[in-house]
Structure formats: structure tokens, C-alpha cells
Amino acid sequence: MRLGKVKQFDEGSSYGFVEDDLNHKSYFVFYTAIKEEGYKRLEVGQKVKYQLAQGKNGLQCVNVYLADSKDKD
Incomplete structure (x- = not known):
């Protein structure tokens, strides 16, 4: 899995962007892509895989x- 932070x-x-740690490109993320339990939201600066x-x-x-x-690993 890739690593990045929420931009x-x-x-x-219900959408946003994640900046990739390796290539520093930003990628679109929609809330349905979040696989955590409970309320699906991301915070700016939060590290994600x-x-x-x-x-x-x-x-x-x-x-x-x-x-x-x-x-997930």
C-alpha cells in the first residue's frame, strides 16, 4: 500500500485529496474509499495508507x- 497525507x-x-509521500502528487479520494469503521472522514495532515x-x-x-x-498492511 502507498503512504500519504490528507491535503x-x-x-x-464528501471528497478531498491525498498527497503521496513518494512522488508528492495529489490524488482524489471519495468518502466511500475510506475503509475505517464508523463515521467516514479524514482530517488535513492525517497520515493514510x-x-x-x-x-x-x-x-x-x-x-x-x-x-x-x-x-491493512
Whole structure:
């Protein structure tokens, strides 16, 4: 899985962007990609692990977990 940090997340619109730790590119993330239990939201600056997949407008984050989560490695 890739590592990055949340650059922006708008709860009202339920989407945001994650900046990749390696290439520093930003990727779209939609709230349905968040795999944590409970209320699905991300905080700016929060570290996450994720995968990339082709979306309608390019690569986007899928299978998003908090970096300290034990759910996925």
C-alpha cells in the first residue's frame, strides 16, 4: 500500500485529496474509499495508507486506511 497525507477533505462534499509521500502528487479520494469503521472522514495532515485505481478522471485513492490502523498492511 502507498503512504500519504490528507491535503484536503470537505465533509460537506464528501471528497478531498491525498498527497503521496513518494512522488508528492495529489490524488482524489471519495468518502466511500475510506475503509475505517464508523463515521467516514479524514482530517488535513492525517497520515493514510491507500491504493490507486483508475477513476473517471484519472488515478484516485481506493481502500483508504489510517496509517496507524491495524486493519491493512
